[in-house]
Amino acid sequence: MVKWFSLGFWELVARIVLRNKTLMLILVAIVTALLVNQWKNIRFSFTEANLLPADDPTNVEYNAFLQKFGEEGNLIVIGIKDSALFTPKVYGSWSKLMTAIENDKNVDLVVDIHNLKKLTKNDSLRTFELTNFTDAAKSNDTAYLQNLKKQLFKDLPFYEGLLFNKGSGTVRAAVYLDKKIVNTKARKDFVLEKLVPALDEFKKETGIAPKVSGMPYIRTMSTETIKSEMGIFIVSSLLITSLLFFFFFRSVRATLVSMFIVIIGVIWSFGFLGLFNYEITVLTALVPALIIVIGIPNCIFLTNKYHQEFFVHRNKVKALQRVTTKIGAATLMTNVTTAIGFATFITSNNKLLIEFGNVTAVNIIALFFLSLIIIPIFHSYIPSPKERHLRHLERGSVKGFMDWILDTVKHKRISIYLMAIGLLVIALLGMSRMRISGSLIEDMPKKTEFFKDIVFFEKEFDGVMPLEIMVDTKRPKGVLKLSTLNRMEEFEKEINEIPELSKPISVVSLVKYSKQAYYNGNPEYFELPTSQEQSFILSYAKNAAKGGKQNLMKAYVDSTGRYARITAFMRDDNGNRIPEIEKRIKTEAAKLFPKDRFEVTVTGKSLVFQKGTGYLLDNLLSSLLFAFFLTALLVAFMFRSVKMVLVSLIPNMLPLLLTAGIMGFLDIPLKPSTILVFGIAFGLSVDDTLRFLAQYREELKRNNWRIRRSVYATFNDAGLSMFYTSIVLFFGFSVFMLSDFGGTVALGGLVSLTLFCGMLSNLMLLPALVLTLNKSLITEQEMRPAIIDIAEHTDDEIESLPGHKDLG
Template structure:
């Protein structure tokens, strides 16, 4: 079968030699439609973008936003020794108004300027802005300070405990209302058009970026030494993450391509060999991105490794074609014959490498993390597109390009390197296998100590304003993120029950004391806070009445008075029927792994306390934890599926079950040893390093297939394993070395990126590429020599 397939590919090479323009036109027509969709591509770096639309976690989160609004705030912290001076409050008010007037898609801005101040006057409940009567003198400001510092609601929310830091909370709309155009002209004759349908669409990534950038522009105008401003919040952090990731990936993709061009020219000394691989890479990328756009799939943070993956796969395949083609063309001076020989000699191996790489990556398509699943689908499609172009477009371009054969140089430096590499594994195979096995075992032991992590904040440079601001706010105001809990009583006025509300208040006080050494709960805010404020105000502002009233009628009356006071704060914590309640748990931004116990504790305590009610825990922190947990589990499953399917394909390629299984050893080894590098250099297993294995699998398998395929051919001809290894190294081996040099340098360039995750990605990927080459130049030939001695190759 192998022989027949090789002959078929040789015939196809002859067809390309005779009809290059037909093949060229056909190749371009196949990819034209996907590429035409590129303008439709979008980006999505939202936290919920990590979830599939049908994921229960996302469904709950969307329901929460529908009821209570967006929980992703932008926090601005302002430091001043005299927060309650007339001068400071005047500037704060000006900034507050500037934000209200100019930030798009705004829902609410909350600061000391307009935070509620609940007080009683005679029998009246008055809920007004804290600075309703703006201070004119310092004495007025001091009175406001006394009120603010005594208010429990303000602490760690709008004021630090020492009163030297205040915050502004910017809440934006979760949904944007669009009016549908009425396309029916039948009403045009009437004076009044019919009411138009209103469609609520979620706030987009682009709109969030518009919000964040406007806030930063406004804040920048007010920041000075006496008005030190820090900002944080998941909306701001994720936008900055997207911008930096996009900048890094674009910059280093260009650097990688430049390195590829330079080295290909140095190796082949031909313009065609330099730029034609680039054409294949670019067209493969464009076709993949266009396909994503056609199916409405946005670029997300993990899917940004797709360009790097396609570059790696495309370069490897094209270098093999070019290396075999030019060796034959220089020797025979027959271009048509060289095309046919190249496809017959290496076409099957290239096709198999593309297929195995696509299968390995496609195993991620079933991931429960949406962008990882997208990567599995579209990166595997991109690999197949690259394979198609390598076997059609590239030979056709070579055929129509005028070129002259070059003189073959004896003792080329690369031939000498290959000769030396071939000696050791063929003459000391047992030593190579023993050392390799020992290294793999040691790496497995070390890999068990790798730290799991999903901490996007730590990907930033340590001087980034988002990094500095988040830690500043976490340290001084007990948290910058929230966990949201919804408790549904399933009954009208269920939260106008004094006993249930008192139970909630007791639980909230308990949770506010939580600290497990990894994270803590800084503050808990809900309906009980409003009720206690109202009860205190209606009892002559007596602090001893800052409690939940035990009388049902009094509780209902207080809630009615608050509702009629003009404040809309009730809408933030309870629905209109008083059946659903929102509890906001304020926490610092720590590693998602370190938040697991806290989240489990919150969920458990609410479910234990409210056994008859429906409890939902949602928000950004639960989504981050859920995403990484699913990513770990799904990736382990995907790698198992990938290795199983690739092993089956290797058995087919080798034509032998035993050889197929043994050939997987050089594929696994680079990945396992790469894990030991993560331990040695204290690199955590996060959302990005988790995906490096997909590139490692693709490259390791590709190199192994090329080596095994050609080794078997030469061994069956000569019957001598040493000769077969040498011949393989002089042909396929040179292409492997060239590919490794080019790609490893390209990925190592990522180490100069701004973000730590990008630096780790570049270092590990470049290192695994080198390890894959070493495995195929030392371990694979050593295994083949030992196998040949046992007579297992028929």
């Protein structure tokens, strides 16, 4: 009875669509218009992804640090490694550049040699003052500039590692943006419309290209790259899928219909992004191209079935009706499993992945209904397929390949199993070599100039990724006690012994500079004051700390004097060693800072990202297991067979394990981008499995439970569509390898590889398993028939529906 209800439902759907074609098209147009109206809400993300939940302890500690010391991501650095800087022409252009930046309303502060301040003693006021290090009136004097360079490197050790590299002669400026604009469109406008043109003008005047980095600049340039790549992905996906579709079906009209469907799907995808009020990130930027790649298989299955039906009885109306009636349910279920593959990201408890999973899953289901409406309607308006359009059903080259696979399944199943076991062993060996990446910049576009500049600053200044340490003295003004400063100095010496970290910067350096200033700038006195000196030197420093813009300590000590900040920088390639570094820092802190009097916290963007990667790995593995569970539940529901569940999962798990093994052998680390591969590939690959098994079950009934004949009939009917869709998905995901982002390249390449292996597994291993386990599978299915039948239905079944008649 349920079977007839299922058949009757899809019969009803076919009738509604084909008898109300104009109304259906009007509804599609209305939905499209409504979603286009949501485009006004589309915006690009201006922040980098935080992979940890808001209530995670690491996030809580990081936010506590930001509350006390402010946003750490508001710094842009501009550097030059060229001795010509200290010549009148270049120095003049440099000062002009920095003055223009300094005067911009979006800039809080510029620290550079042209406006560099040195700490000097004012005995009458018993305080320190910031006085000019350079004399602008002498900037045209070559001898003065050369002497200035010597003084900078010799007399100001406080700025070493901050503004210059004494060994290489590299000099840089620090531009601090207004923290209010860091995560807004104003940041992008400043970088692209003011900073970049100013840098280009400097290069034009001097012939020297400045190096630029810092999170505001990196984020802005990354966003611009994402924008440009979105267009490339969409155009490339359309081009490659349309060419493949035409190659398979040799029909311009059918190809144009399919392209129309996926273009509407792309329009809808942008509309859903606006409707959900989601920002475009490095992940959601992939959704429009994904919709093209994932949408084409629907068009292939429906078009191929239409051609198969028309080939049999040459009746276009009957063929169009039976496309929906026969495979509507099966196509819906395969789209549901694909959507499940993406929807499992919702369980990750990560905002970035939840949004990606939501919008992709919704688009996949919407695209299914769009295909189910548009394909029958458009084909009803255009002429019937000609003979050349149907030749693909018997094409020699493809047919020869499929015949070879079928022959292997028939006669060499042991070889298939041995090959599968061998690949499994290789995969497990490769998996043992896998590693997790904690790199912040590993996925960034390596061909771009801004990435090369990141590498430059990493080399010249021992890294650009900040690692922050916050010392809580548990009492107001506890930081400036000499005993605390001495502990911090010892602590910094230990940190300096960690080879992965740069020289730490803190209030200790400032107090040392205060003593140097007290002794008239003599660099030999760059050290902490003695107990005899502390009262008058620290009183000078405290008076200077009351000077508003001249508050020298606010970057390193909070307003209460209770919390101190120690900043070290780390090369990004040491991201994997952050857990070891954190453990060593905490061990040294425990020795120097008694827990009853101090609390030391290790935080910073590098640490948050690395822990976020580990968290994401744990959650996405859980999500993948959840996807396995949902798929198993779906198969058990459809087939009422535990063994059928195993048969459905094995051919899809092997390609995933093989991909993981290849990642290990090729040293492709587990990171946010590559972790996504497994969920996406599983959701797409399992479609073919379900389609094959569902049709196999129907063929069993159609062939009086004759096993071999049923398997071969299933292969001959469904195998071609499985091959077509897998090839389209393979080349479609390969489009993402055009990206400059390493993560997107890895995502595209690995998903393509996994889907190709999944195709072979579903065409060879799956039918082999069914043949091997056939008797027990048949017994289970005969004893416990499926609640819902999603396979193709026979002509006799369709004809026997009450009141059935073909549309004419």
